Amino acid sequence: MKSDTDQILKGLLDTLVLNVLIRGENYGFGIREALHQQLGDDADVVKEATLYPLLHRLERREFLISYRQPGERGTPRKYYKITELGRQYLQATTAEWRKVASLLERTIFQNKD
C-alpha cells in the first residue's frame, strides 16, 4: 500500500517542488528540507536521487532558472528560481489537482466505510 502512495506522491513532486520555489528561491538541500517539513511522515518519497534529476528537468523545461552564489561555507551554491513559465505551469497543475481532489470528494470520499 505504501508503494501506491509513493507513486501518487511522485506524480505530485513537480508541483510540490514548484510550490516550494514560488515562496522564494532556494537551493537543493533547502528544497529537500522544505518538502520534508511539508510532507511529514510521507517525506521518504523525496529522495535526493529523485530531487536533483527533477530540478534539472524543470530547468531544462525552463520552469526554473539557476544561479550560483556563495553559501554559508563560502563555497558556490546553486540556487533555483521559478520563472514566469514555471508559475503558469504550477497554476495549471494546481488547478488539475484541485479537480482531482474535488472529484474524489464527490465520489470515493462519500463512502461511509
Add this chain to the structure above:
Amino acid sequence: MRLFRITRSFSQGFPSDLITNIPTIDAYLHTIEQELPGRQALRCQLLEEVRDHLLEHHAQLIEGGMDSVTAAEQVTEAFGDPVVFGRSRSLDIQWRNADGRSKRLKLPLHDNMNNADLFQARLYTSLEHPQ
C-alpha cells in the same frame, strides 16, 4: 566500454577544489565523477551541487550529535547509488553541451577554465543573476 573513459584518461584527475577532506564523501563524489561524460567545467558544476548537499546534510547530522564518520556514511547512503546517479545525469550534461555553452547563461565554457574562473564569471555576469 564508455567512450568518454578513453579521453578521460588523458585529462586531469578529480578536481582538487572539490575535495572535502571527508574520505567517505570524497570517495562518493569521485565515483559520481567517473560516470559523468562531458567537459570538466560542466562535470564540476554538477559535482559542486552534490557536494554542497552532502556537506549541508553532514553538518546537520553533526549538529544533532552524530560523529563525522557515521554522518558521512548516512548522507551518502541517503543520496543513493553514486553510479546510478552519475549515469542518470548524463542527459543534463549532454543538454548543456549541445550548443557548446550553458544555455541560460550565454557563457562560453572552456575545458581550461578552472572552478574559480567559472564561479567568478558566473558571479559577475549580469545575464546570470536574476536580480
